[in-house]
Amino acid sequence: MNDRLRGQHGIVTSQFEFLRFLRDHPGARVADLAAGFAIGIGPTGKGIDRLEKQAWVRRRFDPSDRRSSLPELTDDGRQPVETAEATFTETLAELTADTLGGPSGLATAQILPELRSACERDRIGLPTG
Numbered sequence: 001m002n003d004r005l006r007g008q009h010g011i012v013t014s015q016f017e018f019l020r021f022l023r024d025h026p027g028a029r030v031a032d033l034a035a036g037f038a039i040g041i042g043p044t045g046k047g048i049d050r051l052e053k054q055a056w057v058r059r060r061f062d063p064s065d066r067r068s069s070l071p072e073l074t075d076d077g078r079q080p081v082e083t084a085e086a087t088f089t090e091t092l093a094e095l096t097a098d099t100l101g102g103p104s105g106l107a108t109a110q111i112l113p114e115l116r117s118a119c120e121r122d123r124i125g126l127p128t129g
Helices: 001-009 015-026 030-037 041-052 075-099 103-121
Strands: 058-062 065-073
Touching: 001 015, 001 075, 015 030, 015 058, 015 065, 015 075, 030 041, 030 065, 041 058, 041 065, 058 075, 065 075, 075 103
Parallel strands: none
Antiparallel strands: 058 065
């Protein structure tokens, strides 16, 4: 996945995932990204810093919490996520076709969101800082 995204779009998977999250969740805070990916706030902030250096993201101050910032896509950041989306989807389908192509694929697709909800409800696997 990483090789295809880098070769065709000049973006790596983690950058694509962050940009897509920001596109799909306008107004999200760094803490929201950390929770969404179940990673710490420190690594999430560093990922946002790297996207900011590419001019794909800019930070706004959060008016409701001065300690927090709201990363948002720039026009330059919207372009790579939009163009890489088809490559990501096609590559993911190729990589999972053998495993998720049959009846077990449908069951997996149905159970994973339930499993994630249960883990979030019970605060299992959430970042601590």
